[in-house]
Amino acid sequence: MSTMTDPRTPAAAPAEATRRPHLSGMTWLVWRQHRAAYWTLIALTVAGLAGIAWRRSVLTDYLAPYGWPHLKSDDWVQGFTAYSQQLSQAGLALSFVPILLAVFVGAPLLAPDLENGTAKLIAAQSVSRVRWIANKLVITGLLLVIGTTLLSVAYAWWWEPAKSQAGWTESTYFDTTGPVPVALTLFLVAAGVLIGTLLRRTLTAMVVTFFFAVFSEVVWSLTRLHLGTPVTLATHHAAGLPGQSPALPAGAFEIDSNYVTGSGKLMGWGTCAHEADEKAVEVCLRKLDVVGWSTEYLPVSQLSTMQWLGAGILFVLTAALVAVIVLRGRRRLV
Template identity: 55%
Template sequence: MSTMTSTGSTGGPASAPSGPARTKAGRGPHLSGMNWLVWRQHRAACWTLLATAAVTVAGIVYGRHRMVTYLEGHGWPDLQSGWEQGFDQGPLNMAAQLLGFAPLLIGVFMGAPLLAGDLESGTAKLVNAQSAGRVRWLATKLGVTTLVVAVCTTAASVAFTWWWSPVKSSSYVMSWADASAFDSSGPVPVALTLFTVVGGVAIGMLLRRTLLSMAVTFGFAVAVQIVWSHFRMALGDAVTVTTGNGVGDEAFPKLPDSAHVVDQSYLTASGDLIGWGSCAEATEKAATACLEKAQVVGWHVEYLPLSQMSSMQWLGSSILLALTACIAAFVILWGRKRLV
């Protein structure tokens, strides 16, 4: 029985392309080795996050276009008085609230299962038997995941900051000191999300059960948000203003636009401070008598100006990223000897 064999011009068997042809075929960025393995394993979650970020940015671009169109009708960038009356602040507030859920959702669905799934299914034992090593595997898992998370949250944060910037100085639209604005703009969303995700990875590594790790990571993310909400305003350097011309309606000190009042008290003639609610009597006459008895002479007000927002965000984000790096180091050091 005869067989047919393809031959080249020399009559020998055909061979794979070499030289320039092979170089041209392999040209372009591509993943290989451990990077390819990790991306292949988690590509569904990564593509979902990337697609969600793309849709979010597109929605923000559309929202910004509509907002600027309205503002230009009222003289933007030098807005005329009364522009707030017809301004629809709903889309901006809704976007801020949705971005506020990003650390929790990404931490639960990407961070917690990252190692817990491999440990529960036994995949980690298979990887441990290969020549790559645990440290390289852990570093690649963390690196690929945090890179995708950082890119997506940075894109969403930059877009939201750009959308909000034309009305940032107006407390009517959104107060900069509220979580909806402070935690959804600048570097804060990136830092909060990375901290929650890496924390979820550590929880999954220790608990070794996917569903349990996701539940505990949910609680961890909620606790982080609660602690952060109490810690956030302490990042600023409060400015103090005192007055000595009484406490009537016209005597309260004039503060900068969008200033966030940290504390306000009555100032007495002796220089002591008493709570502004100390003389909240039922009648105006009784309240006046109370103020006179306490020898109240003016106000003592502490506030944070809008100008401190950026420095507060970067300081807080630096602390969160430092804690994230510590947790990542713990994951690698613990996993190096005790992962399997």
């Protein structure tokens, strides 16, 4: 039988040419195992971005009659209350995202495998435990970084038309823009993963992770302002009385304000507040030789520096947690 082929018939395309990019090996296994959590993260991120884009359009529609994007006066501030509440509520919701991710993504990343014995099966295969853990951490971390970065940028974009009204030292802005949400998320999720490997019980690990994440957020909120370098603004009144407290630059956050005596000693702003009337207060201040004010504040120009410094600390802590997870997985995972 002849084996000749019709030259007019096109040759079959190589099998490699018809292949499409797809996951394989350990990457496919990790995605398959956690696909519900991963797709939920992607869907919520897309929904969040869509909601922010819509709300920003509503905000710019409100500002348009006042000359947006070149606002010529502050008249728009009077009717901004409702929009400010929406921004604050959204910021509050975003500030809880790292906690939720730590509980529902971090803690269950390895704990179920240790609880039901899957980790022993993995350890018996040709793939090393370190590679298995690394794949889980890398894939999960990559999705978290992309999602939180997009939400952070989008939320800052929403605030941008009314940035002058943003309480930049509050968690609803400081912790939800710039690199901070990414750093907080990675740190808390890594902590959740480590807690899961230590406790080896999924539900228990989720509960402990929740309390740890809440505690960490509280500690972070107490240390946030210490990331900046306070600036001191002092005044001296020629008549020998303090006069009015100094006017701070726009957007500045006041830390503390004190009276200053002629010798340079600081006294609390409540000094002489117990006096019966204004005249008595003046007499009291003269007796104490109070001549001016000293006010400490953080300028808004330090926002980016404070955020990156805080994020850097959290990134270092995250790296330390990941190192512990990997070392423990290499030695005592099963």
